[in-house]
Structure formats: structure tokens, C-alpha cells
Amino acid sequence: MNQTSGLYVAGESFFHRMDAAVKLILLLTWTVVTFLFMDLRVFVVMLAGGVTMLLLARVPFRKMALLFWALMVFTVINSIFILLITPRFGTTLTGSDTPFIPLGYDTINAETLFYVLTLSLKYLTLLPITLLFIFTTHPSRFAASLNKLGVPYKLAYAVSIAFRYIPDLTKEFRTILNALQMRGLGISRGDGTLLQRARNVTQAVVPLLQSSLQRIESVSDAMDLRGFGTRPQRTWYMGTVMKGSDKLIALLCVVLLATGVGLKQSLLQGFWYPFG
Amino acid sequence: MQPVITFRHFSFRYKNQSEPTLKNIHLEIARGEKIWIAGPSGSGKSTLAHCINGLIPFSYGGEISGQLLLEGQDASAMTIFERSRRVGTILQNPDAQFVGQTVGEDVAFQLENEATPQDVMKEAVFSALDVVGMRAFEARGPHELSGGQKQQVSLAGVLSTQADILLFDEPLANLDPASGAKAMRLIDEIHRNQGKTVILIEHRVEDVLLEHIDRVVVMNEGEIAAIGTPDELLAAGILPQYGLRQPLYLDALSHAGLSLSNFTDLTDPASLRLQEPVGMPNGAREGNGQGGSERMKDNDAKITDDGDGHRIQDDRERTGASELQLRERLETWAASVPPVVRSSAGEPLLELRGVSFAYEPGTNAVEDVSLTVRAGETVALLGSNGAGKSTLSGLITGLLKPSRGEILLSGEVINGWSIRRRGEAIGYVMQHPHHMLTQHIVRDEVRIGLAARGVPESERDQRADEALRICGLYPYRNWPVSALSFGQKKRLSIAAILALQPQLMILDEPTAGQDYRHYTEFMEFIAQLAAEGMAFLFITHDMHLALEYADRAAVMAGGRIIAEDTVARILADGDLTARANLRETSLARFAKAQGLTSPSRFVEAFIAAEKKVKRA
Numbered sequence: 001m002n003q004t005s006g007l008y009v010a011g012e013s014f015f016h017r018m019d020a021a022v023k024l025i026l027l028l029t030w031t032v033v034t035f036l037f038m039d040l041r042v043f044v045v046m047l048a049g050g051v052t053m054l055l056l057a058r059v060p061f062r063k064m065a066l067l068f069w070a071l072m073v074f075t076v077i078n079s080i081f082i083l084l085i086t087p088r089f090g091t092t093l094t095g096s097d098t099p100f101i102p103l104g105y106d107t108i109n110a111e112t113l114f115y116v117l118t119l120s121l122k123y124l125t126l127l128p129i130t131l132l133f134i135f136t137t138h139p140s141r142f143a144a145s146l147n148k149l150g151v152p153y154k155l156a157y158a159v160s161i162a163f164r165y166i167p168d169l170t171k172e173f174r175t176i177l178n179a180l181q182m183r184g185l186g187i188s189r190g191d192g193t194l195l196q197r198a199r200n201v202t203q204a205v206v207p208l209l210q211s212s213l214q215r216i217e218s219v220s221d222a223m224d225l226r227g228f229g230t231r232p233q234r235t236w237y238m239g240t241v242m243k244g245s246d247k248l249i250a251l252l253c254v255v256l257l258a259t260g261v262g263l264k265q266s267l268l269q270g271f272w273y274p275f276g
Numbered sequence: 277m278q279p280v281i282t283f284r285h286f287s288f289r290y291k292n293q294s295e296p297t298l299k300n301i302h303l304e305i306a307r308g309e310k311i312w313i314a315g316p317s318g319s320g321k322s323t324l325a326h327c328i329n330g331l332i333p334f335s336y337g338g339e340i341s342g343q344l345l346l347e348g349q350d351a352s353a354m355t356i357f358e359r360s361r362r363v364g365t366i367l368q369n370p371d372a373q374f375v376g377q378t379v380g381e382d383v384a385f386q387l388e389n390e391a392t393p394q395d396v397m398k399e400a401v402f403s404a405l406d407v408v409g410m411r412a413f414e415a416r417g418p419h420e421l422s423g424g425q426k427q428q429v430s431l432a433g434v435l436s437t438q439a440d441i442l443l444f445d446e447p448l449a450n451l452d453p454a455s456g457a458k459a460m461r462l463i464d465e466i467h468r469n470q471g472k473t474v475i476l477i478e479h480r481v482e483d484v485l486l487e488h489i490d491r492v493v494v495m496n497e498g499e500i501a502a503i504g505t506p507d508e509l510l511a512a513g514i515l516p517q518y519g520l521r522q523p524l525y526l527d528a529l530s531h532a533g534l535s536l537s538n539f540t541d542l543t544d545p546a547s548l549r550l551q552e553p554v555g556m557p558n559g560a561r562e563g564n565g566q567g568g569s570e571r572m573k574d575n576d577a578k579i580t581d582d583g584d585g586h587r588i589q590d591d592r593e594r595t596g597a598s599e600l601q602l603r604e605r606l607e608t609w610a611a612s613v614p615p616v617v618r619s620s621a622g623e624p625l626l627e628l629r630g631v632s633f634a635y636e637p638g639t640n641a642v643e644d645v646s647l648t649v650r651a652g653e654t655v656a657l658l659g660s661n662g663a664g665k666s667t668l669s670g671l672i673t674g675l676l677k678p679s680r681g682e683i684l685l686s687g688e689v690i691n692g693w694s695i696r697r698r699g700e701a702i703g704y705v706m707q708h709p710h711h712m713l714t715q716h717i718v719r720d721e722v723r724i725g726l727a728a729r730g731v732p733e734s735e736r737d738q739r740a741d742e743a744l745r746i747c748g749l750y751p752y753r754n755w756p757v758s759a760l761s762f763g764q765k766k767r768l769s770i771a772a773i774l775a776l777q778p779q780l781m782i783l784d785e786p787t788a789g790q791d792y793r794h795y796t797e798f799m800e801f802i803a804q805l806a807a808e809g810m811a812f813l814f815i816t817h818d819m820h821l822a823l824e825y826a827d828r829a830a831v832m833a834g835g836r837i838i839a840e841d842t843v844a845r846i847l848a849d850g851d852l853t854a855r856a857n858l859r860e861t862s863l864a865r866f867a868k869a870q871g872l873t874s875p876s877r878f879v880e881a882f883i884a885a886e887k888k889v890k891r892a
Contacts, residue, residue, distance in 0.1 A: 138377070139377050161375060163377065164374075164375065164376070164377055167419060168371065172711070175706070175711050176711050178673075178675055178695070179704070179706055179711050179712045180714065181695045181696055182698075182703070183699060183712075183725040183728060183772065183773070183776065184696055184699055184725055184728035184776070185725070186694070186695070186728075188694070190694065191694075203714040203724075204714065206714055206716075207710055207711060207713060210710060210758075211710055211711075215372050218367065218369050218372035219373070220335070221331055221335060221367065222372060222373035222375055223375055224334060224335055224356055225329055225330070225356065225360055225365045225367075226360060226375075226385050226386040226389060226433065227357045227360050227386050228389050230355065230356075231390065231391055234388050234389050234390075234391055235387075235388050235392055235393060235397065236388060236394070237376075237381045237384035237387075237394065237397055237398070238377075238378075
């Protein structure tokens with residue numbers, strides 16, 4: 001029962017203490033730099049860096065497992081689709097064509113296989129830093145930091161309030177499903193065909209929507225009564241002040257971005273294929 | 277002194293309604309007063325609250341006529357924000373109004389919106405949390421708090437803003453009796469220590485009267501029906517006239533043929549006493565004399581006329597004598613009412629044998645529970661929040677699997693049965709009907725369960741209509757569900773289960789949040805089903821409910837069943853109710869204060885007398 005709202009896992013690491021705005025800048029920089037390249041070497045280096053940071057933050061793996069596996073499954077499925085649908089796509093990038101696995105209707109070539117590997121690693125590069133951000137940033141600090149980065153506070157607070165009520169709605173959804181099951185509208189194996197079970201789950205949608213609307217009304221009443229949105233600015237109870245180390249990280253982000261752009265311009269312009 | 281709130285010829289009509297919800301309200305509330313606004317649902321009391329805090333007209337538009345002054349200034353010229361600095365509102369739903377991710381943030385919310393610097397804000401938050409005793413919880417999230425604690429946090433939130441008027445909209449609706457009593461005590465402390473003006477909107481009479489109230493405003497059909505001190509209104513029997521349930525011990529006095537106007541200090545069962553005679557020459561009876569001689573006349577010859585000029589000493593003796601007579605009178609009455617004869621219950625229907633369950637290894641949420649519900653029996657499972665009631669019902673319905681012990685249905689072990697299969701024999705009715713109602717049209721709501729159970733098409737309509745008829749919803753069978761009232765929705769959720777023809781129905785907090793009229797209507801309907809042989813298990817912290825409608829009660833505390841007996845005996849046992857964090861019924865406290873030999877006999881007599889009145 002000891003769940004805090006959202007996904008935040010309390011901790012004492014350097015990343016937990018880092019200013020959320022700076023952490024967001026780090027995440028954005030990391031993402032931009034990743035998307036600049038299509039080069040396995042860059043991704044290996046960045047992935048190693050990201051994993052190291054994640055390990056330093058000591059977020060327990062079981063907390064991250066769901067997101068981790070979701071992204072893995074996505075990446076694998078994505079790769080399979082690319083390989084099956086465009087088995088020779090790599091050729092358009094390298095100009096060479098090295099047949100590798102015959103498919104019958106076509107042949108997967110080595111270039112495409114390497115392309116898929118590079119692409120998967122690209123996605124994976126984003127994973128540790130995203131997990132780091134999600135699990136070490138308190139949702140309220142996140143709202144405060146969004147606001148600090150210039151996002152209007154109403155929008156920033158909307159993010160925070162979503163984090164606040166998602167667990168409530170999940171619980172409510174479960175309650176409704178329980179009520180349905182008790183009336184014979186089962187959702188587990190043995191309760192009918194997959195289609196029937198899926199249809200039973202959809203029965204829960206209307207009551208869930210209705211109670212969400214009701215909740216929105218009470219929440220907005222509560223917020224109105226406490227003066228939300230009456231001033232152009234608001235302060236944040238959980239707002240943090242940037243420390244020296246935060247400024248240093250921000251500076252490093254700029255350096256990283258500059259290096260990335262520099263590398264992209266000079267050395268690593270396109271898709272890196274070592275066997276060509 | 278200038279009143280803090282003044283209503284003059286005030287009326288309000290909601291935008292989409294043809295009739296005004298508030299009609300010609302005249303009310304002045306003085307600074308530092310503690311006002312209780314009472315009234316049945318739909319009487320306009322929440323609308324009145326919205327007018328004070330500014331949700332009307334800010335969020336709910338409509339037509340206002342007349343005047344509303346806040347601290348002498350015209351409220352209509354103020355924004356909701358300006359009003360919120362004067363009036364701090366604690367809403368009914370402690371969960372929805374908890375907008376922060378943590379306790380500290382939630383308390384700080386208004387200060388944040390006022391752009392208060394962080395250091396000032398932190399200080400204000402901590403001192404407000406100290407007042408409500410929640411400082412240790414500053415970093416906790418809402419999911420780690422009980423309903424009562426969330427409400428304390430909301431209270432701290434309005435205290436941090438220094439608003440002078442505190443407005444509580446049904447603060448007790450979502451709390452168990454112990455948390456309710458605690459909330460009332462906290463409100464009272466703040467009222468006394470900080471000199472705030474307190475306005476309480478509630479329909480739960482006994483719970484509000486646990487603490488001192490300056491004045492009661494009774495609302496009915498959009499108008500103020502009565503204003504007075506609690507004692508005045510109780511003595512005049514005003515509350516029952518407007519669908520409010522007066523304290524049970526007052527009902528008991530009426531059953532015993534005693535007129536309430538002969539008593540003083542009626543708000544507290546322990547201090548209630550016979551009014552002293554008229555014409556006392558000294559100041560000993562100041563404050564309770566008006567109309568005394570009138571009232572004395574209908575006192576059935578219990579206080580003999582002692583003329584004027586007696587000394588206090590004599591008077592005390594004489595009062596003592598009349599107290600003795602009162603006791604005798606009550607004892608005689610209690611003995612004269614035959615206890616309700618329970619129809620002998622049938623075979624065991626649901627049996628739990630040594631059932632345990634743990635969410636986390638090591639700490640059992642339910643520990644070695646054994647319980648039997650027989651066919652045709654009505655059992656109340658009583659306990660405060662966190663006693664393990666919900667876990668136990670989860671185990672019965674199959675949502676949870678016991679780690680130890682057996683669950684039997686008509687003698688057969690059902691531990692391995694799925695939720696769906698158990699649902700055929702055990703119908704579970706949730707507290708909130710909106711968790712159960714999924715269809716657009718009333719009749720479809722009943723039919724969908726029948727379809728899922730494989731009832732042939734031809735039979736579905738017939739069984740659905742029959743269930744709807746029993747629940748009094750047949751005329752509405754083609755209505756959209758959303759057009760039904762709360763009580764009707766509640767009955768529809770029963771009809772949906774009833775059509776499946778279970779042998780036992782579990783009702784989770786069946787009357788929560790309903791006013792006395794709706795409560796009685798609904799429970800009388802349940803009592804009829806019970807009389808026709810349906811077995812019921814009520815899961816509740818409402819002692820009145822158990823008292824009046826259950827044959828037997830089992831009390832849960834700390835995951836165990838600590839007592840199982842007739843309801844009267846359980847609720848008259850002060851130690852037991854204290855251990856279970858429940859509240860001893862006011863009837864028992866009254867009986868003890870009067871020195872009756874058997875409080876539980878008195879409670880039993882009350883139950884029997886009430887049944888006679890209701891079923892008459």
C-alpha cells in the first residue's frame with residue numbers, strides 16, 4: 001500500500017537531487033543528439049553513458065521492468081517489420097547489396113540487418129535517460145521545472161494533476177471491472193471468447209468516463225476555491241533553486257549538444273556501415 | 277457587531293431550472309459563531325454554501341436576487357479569489373479536493389496560487405499542519421492517508437490562508453464514526469482557539485451534536501424552516517419534521533411516552549435531565565426557563581407541583597426523586613416492549629473457517645476469521661476503516677485468495693471458484709451505484725447480467741421486469757439510467773443483482789451519504805427482501821444501520837472478528853465498541869447515564885418499538 005503517486009521512486013542519488021529543469025534539459029539534449037546520428041559507434045558510447053547514470057541513480061529494476069520490457073518489445077517488433085517489409089532498405093543508404101537471409105519473396109541483406117541493429121540501438125540509447133528522468137523526478141518538481149523553463153503554469157500544473165489522479169482512476173477502473181465480473185461479465189481466461197472478454201472490458205468505459213467527469217468537476221471546484229489561475233504567476237512549494245552542480249550539468253549539456261552538432265557536420269554525417 | 281455573513285431577501289435559481297433553489301433567505305451570522313446548517317438532501321443547504329464561498333455564481337451560474345454581504349461588503353462584487361481569502365471551504369469529497377502530490381503541497385496550494393515566497397509558504401504550511409496534528413505526514417502522498425487524514429490536510433490548507441470563516445460542506449459524509457468524532461473535535465478546537473466563524477453543513481445529527489453548536493439553521497425546500505439553539509430545536513421536536521433524524525435516545529423517550537419539552541441539555545445523552553420546576557426563586561436555572569410552565573402541564577404527573585419559594589436544598593432532593601421516577605419509568609417501558617422475535621435462521625449458507633489473508637508477507641490483513649451467515653439471515657459486519665472489512669469481502673467474492681482457511685457455500689468449499697462463479701450465488705452490491713451501472717437504458721442494465729449468465733433470450737425480459745418491479749423501477753424500465761435519482765440508481769444496482777437470483781447479497785455501506793428519508797426508504801426495501809428469505813451481509817461502520825436492520829452483528833478490528841452477538845448487546849458494550857474504534861450508541865450511553873440496570877435491554881426495546889412504528 002506504500003505507493004506514492006506517479007512513478008517517482010524516492011532516493012538520495014545525485015540525479016534525485018538534480019534540479020528537475022536541468023534534468024529535463026539533459027533529457028532533451030540527449031534526445032536531440034541521438035536523433036542527429038545514425039551511427040552505431042555514437043549510440044554504443046551514449047548507451048554506455050546512459051546505463052552508467054541509471055546505475056548511479058539506483059532505481060530498483062523491478063520498478064522499471066514494465067517500461068523496459070515495453071520498449072524492448074516495441075523495438076523487436078519494429079525491427080521484424082522493417083526486415084519483413086523492406087528487406088533491402090539498407091541498400092538505399094549504403095549503395096551495396098549483400099544477400100544474407102532468403103525470405104522467398106525477397107532476401108534480407110546484410111545492410112538492412114545492420115541498419116535495424118543501429119536503429120534498435122538508437123531507441124535503446126534513449127531508454128536509460130528517459131527512465132532516469134521518469135523515476136528520479138518528483139512529479140511536482142517536474143511541474144515546477146516545466147514552469148521554470150517557460151511553460152505556462154496552468155499547463156505545467158495540468159501535468160502534475162494528471163499524475164495525481166491516474167492512480168485513483170486506475171483503482172476505480174479495477175473496481176468497475178470487479179463489479180462486472182461478479183455479475184458474470186468475466187474478463188479472465190475461461191470467461192468466454194477473447195472477443196466476449198474484450199467486449200466486457202469496454203463495458204467499464206462509460207462508468208469510468210462518468211466518474212472521471214464528476215471528479216474533474218470536484219477537482220476544478222476545489223482548485224477554483226483555492227484561487228488557482230487568478231494570478232499571472234504562481235510559486236511552487238516543491239520548486240528547487242539551481243545549485244552550482246546543476247549549472248555545471250546544464251553547461252555540459254550545451255557542450256554535448258555542440259559536440260554532437262560538430263561531429264555531425266564534420267565526421268559522422270550519414271549511416272555508418274563498416275562492411276561496405 | 278457587524279455580522280460576517282448577511283443574507284437579505286436572498287434567492288437563487290440555477291440556470292437550467294425553473295424553480296428557485298433558495299427562496300427569500302434571511303440570515304445573519306456573527307463573527308466567531310458556530311453555525312450548523314441542517315436539512316434533508318435537496319433542501320438547498322449545499323447551494324447556500326456555494327453562494328457563500330462563491331462557486332455560485334462563479335462556477336454554477338443562475339439568477340440571484342436579494343443581497344449577500346461578506347463582512348459588510350457586497351459579495352457579488354468580489355471575485356471567487358477574493359472570497360476565498362475570507363471563506364475557507366472544506367468540500368465533501370476528501371479525495372477529489374486533495375490536489376497536491378503530497379500533504380505539504382496540498383496545504384500550500386492556495387499560497388502557491390497567491391505567489392507567496394517559498395520560505396514564507398513552508399512556515400505557514402508547517403504551522404497549519406501542527407494545528408491539525410499532521411506535521412509528521414508532510415511528505416506523504418494522498419494514497420497513504422485515510423479519509424479522515426485527507427480531511428485534516430484540507431483543513432490545514434484553509435488554515436494556512438488565514439481565512440476567518442470556515443465552511444464545511446458535509447464533512448462527515450465520507451468518514452467512519454471514529455474519524456467523524458475526531459473531525460468534529462478538531463473543528464471545535466479550532467473554533468475555540470482561533471476564534472474562527474464556523475459553518476457546518478450536515479445531515480448527520482448525532483455526530484454534529486457531539487460538540488458544541490451555537491445555532492442550528494434548518495433548511496427545507498429552499499427556505500429557512502427554523503433557527504435556534506440545538507436544545508431549543510430538539511426540545512420542540514423540530515428536526516424530525518424536516519427529515520432529520522433526532523438522536524435515538526430522544527426517540528426512546530418519546531416511545532416511553534415522555535415529552536421532550538420536559539428535558540434540558542438534550543444534546544448530550546449523558547447530561548440530559550428533567551427540567552427543573554418553574555418558579556425557582558434563585559438564578560440556578562438561568563437559560564432554560566422560557567415556556568417552562570406551559571410545558572410542565574403536559575408532563576404526565578411526574579413532577580408534583582411544589583409551589584414557589586422552596587430552598588435549593590429541597591429542590592435538589594426533589595429533582596433527585598424525579599430522576600428516580602424517570603429511571604423507573606424507562607425501566608418499566610423497556611420491560612414492557614416485547615423484543616423482536618427473529619425468525620429462526622436456516623441452514624448455514626456462507627461459512628468462513630479460519631480464513632487469513634496478507635497483502636504483504638508477515639502482516640495479515642485478515643487473521644483467522646470464522647463467520648457464518650445462515651439462509652434468510654441479516655448479518656452486519658461492523659468495523660472502522662482499515663479493520664479488514666473490505667479485505668474480507670474481497671475474500672468472499674473471490675477477488676482475493678485466502679492464504680489459509682476455507683470458505684464454504686451451503687457446505688461446499690468454494691476456495692477454488694472464480695469470481696464469476698461465486699457471483700452466481702453471492703451478489704455483491706457496491707457502495708457507489710455508478711461503479712455498477714454500465715448501460716444506457718434501465719432495463720438493459722438488468723438484462724446484461726442475465727445474458728452473461730446464459731439465461732435464454734425469452735426468459736431475460738421476464739426476469740428483468742420482475743426484478744425491476746420488486747425494486748419499484750418497472751415504470752422507469754425504458755428510461756436512461758442517467759435520469760434516475762441517486763436512490764433509484766442504488767435500487768437499480770440491487771435489481772441487477774436480484775435478477776441473477778443469488779442466495780446471499782453483500783451490501784457495502786448501503787446507506788453512505790444518504791439522508792434519513794432516503795436511508796429509511798432504501799433500508800425498508802432491503803428489509804422487505806430480507807423478510808422474503810434473502811440473506812444479507814451488510815458491511816458497514818454505520819451503527820444505526822446495524823441496530824435497526826440486522827439480526828446479528830460481527831465486529832472486526834485489526835483483521836480479526838472480536839465479537840459476534842445480537843446487535844443490541846454489541847452496541848451497548850462500551851469496551852467493545854471502543855476497541856473496534858466504533859462508537860457506542862447514544863442509546864446505551866443514555867441508559868448508562870440514567871443508571872438503567874440493563875442498557876442492552878433498553879436498546880432492544882428501542883429496536884422493537886422503532887420496528888413497530890416503521891412497519892405500522
